[in-house]
Amino acid sequence: QLLQELVAFTQPKLLAGRRVVITAGPTSEKIDPVRVITNRSSGKTGYAIARAAHEAGAQVVLVSGPTALPAPHGVRRVDVESAADMHAAVMAGARDADLFIAVAAVADWHVANASGNKLKKNASNQPPALQFAPNPDILAEVARLPDGPWCVGFAAETENLHEHAQAKRQRKGVPLLVGNLAQDSMGGDTTTFVLFDDQGIEELPKLSKTDAARRLIKAIAARLPRKA
Amino acid sequence: QLLQELVAFTQPKLLAGRRVVITAGPTSEKIDPVRVITNRSSGKTGYAIARAAHEAGAQVVLVSGPTALPAPHGVRRVDVESAADMHAAVMAGARDADLFIAVAAVADWHVANASGNKLKKNASNQPPALQFAPNPDILAEVARLPDGPWCVGFAAETENLHEHAQAKRQRKGVPLLVGNLAQDSMGGDTTTFVLFDDQGIEELPKLSKTDAARRLIKAIAARLPRKA
Numbered sequence: 001q002l003l004q005e006l007v008a009f010t011q012p013k014l015l016a017g018r019r020v021v022i023t024a025g026p027t028s029e030k031i032d033p034v035r036v037i038t039n040r041s042s043g044k045t046g047y048a049i050a051r052a053a054h055e056a057g058a059q060v061v062l063v064s065g066p067t068a069l070p071a072p073h074g075v076r077r078v079d080v081e082s083a084a085d086m087h088a089a090v091m092a093g094a095r096d097a098d099l100f101i102a103v104a105a106v107a108d109w110h111v112a113n114a115s116g117n118k119l120k121k122n123a124s125n126q127p128p129a130l131q132f133a134p135n136p137d138i139l140a141e142v143a144r145l146p147d148g149p150w151c152v153g154f155a156a157e158t159e160n161l162h163e164h165a166q167a168k169r170q171r172k173g174v175p176l177l178v179g180n181l182a183q184d185s186m187g188g189d190t191t192t193f194v195l196f197d198d199q200g201i202e203e204l205p206k207l208s209k210t211d212a213a214r215r216l217i218k219a220i221a222a223r224l225p226r227k228a
Numbered sequence: 229q230l231l232q233e234l235v236a237f238t239q240p241k242l243l244a245g246r247r248v249v250i251t252a253g254p255t256s257e258k259i260d261p262v263r264v265i266t267n268r269s270s271g272k273t274g275y276a277i278a279r280a281a282h283e284a285g286a287q288v289v290l291v292s293g294p295t296a297l298p299a300p301h302g303v304r305r306v307d308v309e310s311a312a313d314m315h316a317a318v319m320a321g322a323r324d325a326d327l328f329i330a331v332a333a334v335a336d337w338h339v340a341n342a343s344g345n346k347l348k349k350n351a352s353n354q355p356p357a358l359q360f361a362p363n364p365d366i367l368a369e370v371a372r373l374p375d376g377p378w379c380v381g382f383a384a385e386t387e388n389l390h391e392h393a394q395a396k397r398q399r400k401g402v403p404l405l406v407g408n409l410a411q412d413s414m415g416g417d418t419t420t421f422v423l424f425d426d427q428g429i430e431e432l433p434k435l436s437k438t439d440a441a442r443r444l445i446k447a448i449a450a451r452l453p454r455k456a
Contacts, residue, residue, distance in 0.1 A: 033410060034269075037263065037265050038263070039263045040264060041262075117387055118387075120392070127362070133355070156262065156346075158260075159346075182262055
């Protein structure tokens, strides 16, 4: 524990003076006051990156969906539930940030006809007729901001990682996209990052999320434009 | 902490020699390998009841959906995700149990057309067309078992608690149903139980979940038929 803190304390201050906004965890979209649509993101990857950014000297705001994790030391956490909440919290901070890292597994849709009261099973036992509406694309929107932060996206895929990740990088318009295989990473303590940028593809080894996060912060710092 | 353990140790052994199956937490129904439909149950109420039953001398099996809680000391926990998993785990143990307490917030439906791969946003940005199919009614099925355990159900409602709870008790065919208001209880550390049985209604005071669970175990022990 003490050793870990020493290692953390002695990380190079590659992001000194930088303001970083990071999203983490799942979002949770209401069906009714009790039921939600969410995803299996534990938040561990995003929290590890927030910790690594703080270790590297950055001022970090972590916009987090519901997780069971404690806020990392020295990081300001903003708790949100839905993608709409996360969008609002990110947009409030993005304009003044130097770097935006979108790690959260944001729902693509919300339930347009969510109920204010708990849906009851009715006599005919009909399933609920859920109507979906698209959520804002937080990453693409931040990437389009004039004078906005440098943007890093994430793609957790279950198949065809390279193909999906390159397509996603183009679609979102971000300089760096980090891919990983959901089945290797979700909920666990290790992950394998694959970095996609204009120069091509760089595959990091399988590492603990803590170490993977530090490697990623180094890779980002090497690419980040100097402050104007 | 020591005082708490002394209090726990000195609880009257009202369920000595009884075998109890308890369900707790949410269930999680897959949409695809990443996305799920679930509910906001933290599992705290069910875990507190499992602890209280163990303190009262029972042999406890806790069938738990995904929660962030540690298994209570002395309790055998069986981890499940979907309502179908929970159904299988409960039916495997229910026939030999003296008491079944169904606290879990079980999904009424699962996604009939769940995908083996992560659903992609397609070019036309169409929302997913989810088809739902009903889940087994675990409590009603256990209550119908010949020589099955004595059954206690739970109803977390957001409105009209008394009306919904009495109707649920009839529909499920259980001798005791415990109602609470979801907005007062969910995720929090206190709860107000309202007991519905053949004799009428008994409202317990607002208590910590630990104390509410002990009061409930006393109320159950007073109603439970003597062993044959």
